[in-house]
Amino acid sequence: MKRDILKTLKDEHDELRSLFDQLKETTDRGVKTRQSLLETIENSLIPHAKWEEQVFYPAFKERADRDGLQTHAEALAEHHAVENSVIPEVHSADPGTPEFAGRTKVFGELIDHHAKEEENTMFKMARELFSAEERAQLDEDYEVWKASDDAQQQVAQEKTNAQRKAAAASKGSQTTVNEQGQ
Template sequence: MARDILATLKNEHDALRGLFADLKATTDRGVKTRTDLLERIEAALIPHAKWEEQVFYPAFKERADRDGLQTHAEALAEHHAVEQTIIPEVHAADPGTPEFAGRTKVFGELIDHHAKEEEKTMFKMARQLFTAEERAQLDEEYEAWKQSDTAATLVAAEKAKAGIKGVVKAVRH
């Protein structure tokens, strides 16, 4: 099968949905499992989201019509909400508590909503805006980027930022 960035991003969405389902199935006693699953979720989500924000979304925006621009704005707003609010709130909760379970449930629901919107709306538009060759090229660039030092540094910085914001939120509450 030919490479296609839209298929790759959809597969990553599906993997995240699976990780969130596993997380939802844990109990308050499963602290290590919850911590490990959150780590895996962030390791999958952060490079995905950052690459979309830095490469895919700007390329989409350049070609989009008014409806596409609205879709672009929605996607960025959802990314911002998860990064600035949801992830820090998850980090502010002890993994052995119902608060953690509730916050990660909301986190998973927001990711699922965002992924469905992207798949149904943005990806449908992108199939019209980008040729198969362009989508294949984007897929190759994404794979190379994920292996780069730039991506590793960005992921580490985002995780540190989320952890710090989580500590601040925990201290305030």
Template sequence: MRDILETLKSEHDTLRDLFAKINATTDRAEKTRAELLDRIEAHLIPHAKWEELVFYPAFAARASHDQLLQHAEAIQEHRAVELAVLPDLHASPPTSRQFAGSVKVLSEFIEHHAKEEEKEMFASARRLFTAEERADLDRQYEDWKASSAAEAIEAQARIKTAAKAMLRAPKAPG
């Protein structure tokens, strides 16, 4: 039977693999780094946005007082990545040590978030949602990822990140 928690964990595993690859690159691997970052964002952004729009609100609606803390932490971790880590990464040339450092921070941040989500939030969600409800959420997620709404949300997130990155990029002397 389908299960949204297994799908989300599988996507975490995909991101772990992509981060291992980008962290293994050298500063000379400009094209490879750019391609891997694009692949990371192509997996990360829809995943995070769907969690924020559907999964987290459904979780919060059923959560206990303690589980609401898990929810709040997850939301803040998403915000930190979106508002600070990704724009800083995009503000750095792919051949720079700043880029490598920012990728490392992003990968560690995502790893921490995924481990915590899998260990705590997903364990709680298994008790809060029936197997049928988790299967239905999985179907909704699959449909949403193929929708124009998901495409628009991903484009908006990328534009927002690029705009913030432009504001953070070092100014050329002159």
């Protein structure tokens, strides 16, 4: 089968859906399993999202009409919400709690929603905006990039950022609790 970036991205969406389904099946006692699944999700999601933001979305935006530009803006906003709010909230919850289960459920639902919108709207538009050869080249470029040191550094940086935001959020909520108790 010929290479196609849209198929690769869709396959990664499906893999993420499966991982979130597995995470949903865990119990509060499955701390190690939850941590391992979250790690696997982030190792798949972060390079996927960063490459879309840095390569695919800008290329799409250059060729898009008004509807495409709106789709592009929605996709970026969803990426930023997950990166700046959802992932740090997941990291601020203890994996052995119902709070973690609830937050990861919302995380999975947002990823599923975003993936469906991409697949049904953006990818449909992209099939018309990019030739089969261009989609094949994007797919090759993505494969090379994912194996690069740059990709690995971005994954590590995003994980550090999420943990830092989680710690700040946790400290802020602790301050609020302490202030309310006085």
